[in-house]
Each structure stands twice: as structure tokens, then as C-alpha cells.
Amino acid sequence: MIRNPLKFIMPLAIFCAAIAAWEIYVRTAAVPAYILPAPSLIATTMIADWPLLAASLLVTLKTTLTALVLAVIGGVGLACILSLSRIVEYSLYPFAVVLQVTPIIAIAPLLLIYMPQDAAVLTCAWLVAFFPILSNTMLGLQSIDRNLLELFRLYGVPSDPSRMSRLKAQVKALWHLRRPSVLPAFLTGLRIAGGLSLIGAVVAEMAAGSAGAGSGLAYRIIESQYRLNIPRLFAALVLLAITGVTLFLILSLLTRFLLRHWHESALPQDA
Secondary structure (H helix, E strand, O other): OOOOOHHHHHHHHHHHHHHHHHHHHHHHHOOOOOOOOOHHHHHHHHHHOHHHHHHHHHHHHHHHHHHHHHHHHHHHHHHHHHHHOHHHHHHHHHHHHHHHHOOHHHHHHHHHHHOOHHHHHHHHHHHHHHHHHHHHHHHHHHOOOHHHHHHHHHHOOOOOOOHHHHHHHHHHHHHHHHHHHHHHHHHHHHHHHHHHHHHHHHHHHHHHHHOOOOOOHHHHHHHHHHOOOHHHHHHHHHHHHHHHHHHHHHHHHHHHHHHOOOOHHHOOOOO
């Protein structure tokens, strides 16, 4: 049951009013379609060009979801490895920072030279989504209560003080103590990475489309721009926006589902 339906009705009403104002302005001012198409024309174009746009949407969505899954696997795995050793963290973490702060639009053309097009586009999307998961997972692993950690070490001190025994104790603490506490931070990084993976896929597809190859939605945008098919361009933009919003909502619902019974951020508010 929705406690405050107004917070859902108001944004929807404002959005519908903005679309209606857009439609009225285009019709009353007689704005040409090649400058600003009306929402009704965009919807008509989306229906007419749906086979082409749907195929491109599937290509972009496949790249986005594959990159997100690979980012989760790589980011969580590397975060666990880095949390076990400070030396490894100091050695590898700067490389992840360098990849994150380097603009993906500058990396994409270089990857397209050395890699096949599909692999290059996927790599760009993965690079953008990888760091938020890595950094947020590491934050969660390092945010464990120190008193609990010391208590865990006290009861789990190995009788053999060898390096292998200490490693086993660290892995045990990682699984039984750090793993439950990392979930909120990881889910935050996952929500961020979901949108960034779509952005990375679009940027890489645009770089590939500028070279005359591609089939994703970003390529359709460039193609429509060259052909001055502005209604199709807007239709592709609307599909990208819907894809991004849907992905964010799915990840937000997943976060709420996993945290709804125990974490403060997902508990219902009185106000």
C-alpha cells in the first residue's frame, strides 16, 4: 500500500503537462519536424520504425547487461582480493583509478583500433561500470565495526602462526563477518554502475558509428542525424531514456527487496 500517493502523482502530472506543452508549442508555432518534432510525431515514428529500433535496442541492451554482469564479477572479486592484502591494494588500486578518471570518449577510438568492434564496445561499457562497484564494495568491506573484527580475531586466532593460517583466518572473516555488511554499499555501487554501463555502451557505439560501423541505438542516432531524420533520432533518444530509467528502477527495487527488513535506508519512514 502506497502511504503517500502524492509523491508519485505529482511528478507524473508535471511530466504529462510538459509533454502537452511541447505538443501545443510545436503545433501553434508551426515548428518544422526537422527542427523539433512533436511528441505525437515521435510516437508515430517509433511505431513505424519499431523493427529497426527494437533490433538496435536489443544490441545496446545486450552490451549494457553483459558489461554490468562482468563489472559485478570483476569488481567484487578484485575488491575481495584487495581487502585481504594491503600490499596488493596499494599495487593494483591506482590502476583502477587511472582507468576511471580517463574519459571513456578518449579510450573508445583506441580500443576500436586494437579490438573487434563488439569487444571494444563491451570493454568501454565495462570500464565505466567497473570502478563504482569496486570502490563501493571496498568501502563496505572496510566499514566493518572494528570491535566486531577484533572479537572475531580473538575467537578465531589460529594455533599455527604461519602465513597460510593467517590467510585462512582473513578469508573466514571475509566470508562470515565482512560479507553481510558489504551488501548496502555494493547495491549502491550496482545502481550507479547500471546507468554508467548504458552510458559507456552509448559512447562506444557512437565512436564505432562515426567509423561507419555499428547497429546499436547510438548508431541509429548518428545515422538519423546524418540523414536529417530528426523524428527517428528523438525516438531513439526516448528508447535510451526509457532503458536507463527501467534499469535504475529494477536495481532500486532489488535494493529495497534485499534491505527492506534490516537496513535503515530501506525501512519505511514515518514522515
